Amino acid sequence: MMDAVPTRPATGETRALLSFVAGLSWHELDDEVRRAARRHLLDTVGVMVAGCAGDVATRLDGVLAQVRPGGAVPVPGRCRRVDTLDAAHLGGTGAHGIELDDGYRQGSVHPGVAVVPALLAQAHGRGMSGVRLLEALVAGYETVTALARACHPDLRQRGFHPTGCVGPLGSAMAAGRLIGLDAAGLGHALGLAASSAGGLFAFLGGGGDVKRLHAGQAAREGLTAALLASAGVAGPPDVLEATDGFFQAFAFGRHEWARRLSLPPAVPFSLTDCYIKPYACCRHIQPAVEALMGLAAEHGLNADQVEAIEVETYAIAAEHGETGWSDFASAQLSFPFIMALGLARGAITLSDFTPQMRQSPALAAICARVSVRVDPDLDRLYPDFRPARVTVSTPGGTFVREAKEALGSRLVPFDDAGLHGKFRGLVAPVLGTEAAERLLAELLAVEESVDVSSLLDLAAPPAGAAR
Incomplete structure (x- = not known):
């Protein structure tokens, strides 16, 4: 007699994730993980500059400008300054807008577009160090990849876009870690972010612009959840494994539950297995x-x-x-x-x-x-x-x-020369060669930075310019 298909995942999944995020220390990470974090930050910023200067981000910016005033936060590749949440929204949309953003094969998901725009927007003007930014980036990437891996392929086969579904949770954990939430606060942020999970894969039949918006919404909603949690708003506890929670909604269906949420040190850091795209396509x-x-x-x-x-x-x-x-x-x-x-x-x-x-x-x-x-x-x-x-x-x-794989994967690595060439090719047409080199130098030295606000300042054209 076959065992019955389980109706719920193993308990303790949410607590395991929160413990991992709260306990993460940049200085305890090995050189491979830290190098990957720096490379993926650099890559995502370059893609943001080019993507935010593109059509979908421009249209989104126009809509936002009609309904509320601007702010003080720069957006890569754009001249208008906006508020923190709009910066995350525009940054994520632009970063996913040209099909050159990073991804994770085992979960069919794009971590950087949800995590990096939220972090840069929240860090701007708040005296955040490079180490603090990178530490939060690792927390966000590992959240996105662990959740996407646990839900794959059920989530995609049920018609959902993984980036839109797990992205808000990764953004929330990254932003929550950046602003200093403890494990309890991170739990509220995760619970709040889970209710923003969504995004349909119907764009394969047309209307592909909505795919770009999923990433921007993930960055914005995760950041919003972290800020709400810091203000004392409560989210559902144990939201991953709870009845009517995230896993029930997005992971059950075609396959019985056979995997637990796997996190370091039980498994290697997934950030080191994320790919960097050399080609502007899926x-x-x-x-x-x-x-x-x-x-x-x-x-x-x-x-x-x-x-x-x-x-x-x-x-x-x-x-x-x-x-x-x-x-x-x-x-x-x-x-x-x-x-x-x-x-x-x-x-x-x-x-x-x-x-x-x-x-x-x-x-x-x-x-x-x-x-x-x-x-x-x-x-x-x-x-x-x-x-x-x-x-x-x-x-x-x-x-x-x-x-078996394409250039940019762990199997077929994209070396630093190739990565820097990609960055220059994306940024120089938008900001100019000299500005691209200054931004590249700042990113290469990010670990020593005492205030990462300069990253967004250098990534955006002067306020009031033509773009």
Whole structure:
């Protein structure tokens, strides 16, 4: 007789998370974790500058400006100063606005866009040190990744966007740690943030701009929860495992509960296994497009020679196989369009998503030759890997390449030179070369900073400028 499917997770999950967050010490972390924290802060700030200067953040800023006055907090890439919560909102939306933000494969989630904007907004003007900021960043990343890992793949399979669901809780723990909440206060912040969890994955069918908003809302709502908790507002206790709590809402369904929430030191710090994106598109597509670009370079293939491009991959990635490319956001999530870009241009950059490119008959012709299907053997490898097999058919023969991961992962590292090059390429067009170098230098020395307010000051154009 089979055991009954459990209806609740193991108890003590919330207390374990709160104990971990409250007890975290930057000086007790090893060099690998501290290096990863500095790199992901640098990467996320660079993406924020470019993303906040983009279309969705600009429209959001316009709406916010209509309904309330500005403030004193700078927003990366933008000239208007806003209040703390709007800075987190705009920062998170912009950071997720160009598909170049970091992520965590085992939970299919983007930690940086929820955690970093909230921390920078709250730290501005309050004399927070670099060590305090980085310590809170680690707490936020580990919260996001642990929760997303515990809920994966149920959460995504039920139609939710993991970043929108677990992001508010990670933001709350990061902000709560930054402002000095004790374990009890963190518990209230977590309980409050859990009720802001949400975000649907329906954007694969169009309307992809809402995906960007999920990240901004996560950053804002988590920060709000921490501030409310500091003001004495109570949240539900044991909110992760409680009846009608977070796990019941987001983790139960297709799989019986078999995993506890895993946190360091029982498991390695997940921050060291978060990826940094080299290409401006959905991470699920990147191993396949890297394989295609590798085949094209190795065999001298061009679009005119290619008769068919067959992609075999895991199920969650294959869901992007039918996504269109008529708008900017959808094009970055579209398997056919990204593969067409990879073959035709040998790279995936922000400049490849203009209306002219999306309407290109030549790229559309390549898109028509792309097919995507699930391979059961590859599907079983996910989420330990992001496997893809690409088969290119030409009159002269058939070429095949497999990939387990893309550049930027722990398996295929993105070195410091590449990371700094990415940063400069994103920031210099918005702020200018000299300003980009000053901001980079400040980020590289963040651990020695006595007041991290300068990060936002340097990341934003002068107040009142044209942008």
